[in-house]
Ligand SMILES: O=C(O)CCC(=O)C(=O)O
């Protein structure tokens with residue numbers, strides 16, 4: 690057993706769930722770990738051995754900085770990539786009401802925009818996220834033959850797979866990142882600094898990173914699908930608190946996440962479904978507008994990214 694994993698196990702005894710992906714299944718350290726994770730809306734998962742995060746960490750620390758003069762640095766100078774070139778919800782965004790400035794990119798662009806090593810890391814995180822999603826779906830009250838239709842083909846290349854970076858600007862007097870639920874199925878989150886909080890039954894709890902793990906969040910699509918089943922999954926409402934200055938002694942907080950969402954192609958996926966074991970799948974809402982509402986409401990002053 691390595692030390693990071695031992696630390697993780699100790700931290701998880703404090704109440705939040707911790708799992709390991711093993712032969713395609715999720716093994717939780719607590720006996721009722723899965724049930725509790727579905728209720729909490731998130732859990733920690735051991736990072737797979739060999740998943741190198743150095744490209745992502747470097748991009749997270751550099752994407753917002755100007756490209757250096759005189760030499761190239763493929764991890765800097767990304768403010769110029771905007772949704773005008775890349776399409777809706779893609780590229781660099783500087784928020785007004787939040788400290789975060791962000792870079793969003795779906796898998797169709799990874800090879801053309803990201804440095805090679807980062808494109809490989811994004812694929813590895815996507816593959817890991819989809820393995821986790823399959824492992825979770827296998828434990829839900831949802832027939833396997835409905836998986837693709839029910840989850841908007843998110844397990845296939847037609848799904849929307851986005852790697853998003855956050856840089857928290859300590860000089861901006863604002864919340865870190867507003868209260869929201871992630872829109873989709875599962876999110877695999879990398880962070881190294883405290884600041885994330887989750888809402889559990891009306892109270893906010895600090896969720897600090899545990900070395901050697903990612904945080905997995907369940908999103909709105911999962912919550913809507915499973916609401917009337919024997920295995921409801923909560924989408925966790927979360928936020929990042931305001932980050933203070935550290936006089937240059939400590940680097941700025943960053944995070945990045947792989948989001949698994951449904952296909953945005955209406956001919957492939959009409960939207961988000963609920964499932965009732967007695968009556969089957971029922972379409973609840975289109976997905977594109979739903980996603981835009983969540984994003985708009987997250988980054989406005991006076992709303993929250995809930996639904
Ligand atoms: O920075 C974090 O810890 C969380 C970021 C987050 O919630 C998001 O990007 O959706």
Ligand SMILES: [Fe+2]
Nearest residue numbers: 869870871927
């Ligand atoms: Fe989030």
